[in-house]
Amino acid sequence: MTALHEPSTATGTADQAARHLWMHFARMGGRGPENPIPVITRGEGVHIWDDRGRRILDGLAGLFVVQVGHGRRELAEVAARQASELAYFPVWGYTTPAAAQLAERLAHLAPGDLNRVFFTTGGGEAVESAWKVAKQYFKLVGKPAKHKVISRAVAYHGTPHGALAITGLPKMKQDFEPLAPGGFRVPNTNLYRRPEFADDPEGFGRWAADRIEEAILFEGPDTVAAVVLEPVQNSGGSIPPPPGYFARVREICDRYDVLLVSDEVINAFGRQGAPFACTKFGFVPDMITCAKGMTSGYSPLGALIASDRVMEPFLRPGVTFPHGYTWGGHPVSAAVALANLDLMEREGLYDRVLANEGAFEATLRTLLDLPIVGDVRGDGYFWAVELVKDKTTRETFDPEERERLVRGFLPGALFEAGLYCRPDDRGDVVVQLAPPLIAGQAEFDEIAAILRHVFQEAEKIV
Template sequence: MTTTDHTRTETTTGAAEVAARHLWMHFARMGDHPARPVPVITRGEGAYLYDDRGRRILDGLSGLFVVQAGHGRRELAEVAAAQAETLAFFPVWGYTTPPAAELAERLAALAPADLNRVFFTTGGGEAVESAWKAAKQYFKLRGKPTKHKVISRAVAYHGTPQGALAITGVPKMKKDFEPLTPGAFRAPNTNAYRNPQFDGDPEAFGRWAADRIEEAILFEGADTVAAVFLEPVQNSGGCFTPPPGYFARVREICDRHDVLLVSDEVICAFGRHGTTFACDKFGYVPDIITCAKGMTSGYGPIGAMIASERVMEPFLAPGVSFPHGYTFGGHPVSAAVALANLDLMEREGLNQRVLQHEAAFGDTLRRLLDLPIVGDVRGDGYFWAIELVKDKATRETFDADERERLVRGFLPGALFDNGLYCRPDDRGDVVVQVAPPLICGQAEFDEMEQILRHTLTDAATLI
């Protein structure tokens, strides 16, 4: 380490060059830096971001599906400062703090049925990791030690820790870290666009997709399967919504085979679909919910596993503990901010706002279907994907070189330069995802559509 002047740099060159030398960025190719400067975001206000060149960029991804209430909410920052001054840190390892206890009570009241037991983490991957560990120990405590496996869906993303990554259904995200935690297996997802044999009969598609989960349970042996992990709307692959009847059938299958149903709501909770927990909107009661992201609108890091009383019961026996935890889980500052954020969302009616505007958002994005490169527009709430195709008639997707040019070469920089931050992705087929802050309305929808239209029209010329 060299001695340097640590004065904060405010210029594009300063922060970008420092990042190129010292910052190991997440999910990023760093070999192009510093020749290709690192984008530097300096502040946010409402639904907009500002970079160090003074440009205003519409935040079409809520940071990372996080900033529900928008940027620059002073009241949330003030709550964080007040709590840090009162008590900045203490762990929940056999103790509590007032914010952690109050937040647990609040989440229990908001969660469906008897999901009353809240285990805090610092993020979503940790919540998924915790849920798998809890499911394994739950069945051991019940005298069923062979039930340890997990079923999840193809292309689904559930996090980066070794267990959560094993549950993730994206092989190219896992290959560099194998061998992973054993015991995770896959069933088909609910991508209706890529299952045209069910066009016009979504109920049949739902039955088919749910039955594939039962097929996987039976193939592995029901006496070895502990849990099924499903997102209400699957993120990776591009916002796959559940067909009618799908979750009701999955719930029946899990009950029939004594398997826990985990609703992974790291993205979908806290208003993204117009309800605090998306399982309520889609009509099912899981045994465990995993959540994070929008709980504080990004003003502090926190996540949670919320379990039913049935799951909790064997952990309450004399002499039993759950030997698992995180130093910063239930951090008092983040817990206090989460409470204030939930108050803000309720006061401003953000859930109702999403329900009121989701149809208009979808209709606005569907205007893009007149572009030859746009094959499908799908989603729910404030969580949508535009699938890009080479041939609209055949639904042909792109080859590896074309994906490279589109997803990593052209689209991220072009969208950003045109004033929109969102997510081009090809973990499944090629999509562009948009998930704006919940404060957005028709003006922002129109702005997104216009920028997407201009950028995707240019993108089509690359293929």
């Protein structure tokens, strides 16, 4: 074991990481000089640089996070000022100016009467908090049997045990079972995989929403506490909602007294061209979960935003919500978030996304002439290209082909070609694109050119 602060005997950062760093969602075996861990050393604007000095286009905004781009010195300076004034104090019965100001700011940005903000340090914690709020809420209002949560197939909602129980990805859960009981799944809104509705997207929206009502009735309305949905579903490949879908879901939740949670950990803060995507898609949820773009990644922060209706029983005499996080509402993160939101508004990034989303889509759709490209879908600055084995039948790849393509070829080939993005097969095989919101047509063209070259090579191996 290396003593604290003792210089490492490793030959470089990649070697240090191979010896000591436990990476997230990554295979750890076989790392070493022959297969080094990529080392990212700095970022500026829409680009990152590795330790070999190569410039790479950040086509995923880090992890759907860096809305305003890398290297924004003003955000670093805000963090330094706040840390020098008050680096830390909890919101466990206390507040700081930054936390109070940010809570007010988020309440003003959120739709309807979503006026109460519970801070976390990330998105999974926000989803975990939403389920706990829903359970306690119904106990406080005299409906203690309502505890179940309905979410969608393939949807990812986080890694804590509660959030993982809401997640609709069986392979992500199997190693950690048994999980918290009470999570149930309904079909998602991937129109490409429901070709019978190709000419009737509104009908598809009604069909998909009605599956939620069906699940509520099957489980029993007196047992279902919440429905948790992303406005644009991440896993499965940037799946947008069909027309009328959320209006119907809202109607169903109201009918059966079920709380509607809009999981906007990725979708919020401009990714879809609005502070909150639920506003863009025309519905007001009972709770919003958010994180990522709130600070553009310059400091970790997440939040649950609840409506006045949800908050009311928690304001009754003697009631406590026995839940919290040491770093929730951290004053440095809150100060950075305020500055980040100022910057986004000052530079018109919400409007920029709305103005450019059609061009981004059109540029990606030029790839549809490739035999391996089956679908292009998404919204705002959040898109996915679905790869298929047979374009006519929409046949996807078998497990061996997925291994070769998604883990063996695409990540390295894309990175070597100068593009960081996300090949994924948690649903069907997709490559996701979500660049910083400062990106424009030049970046769209570069993304498409690199994808075209790499996809043509991918066709040869599958």
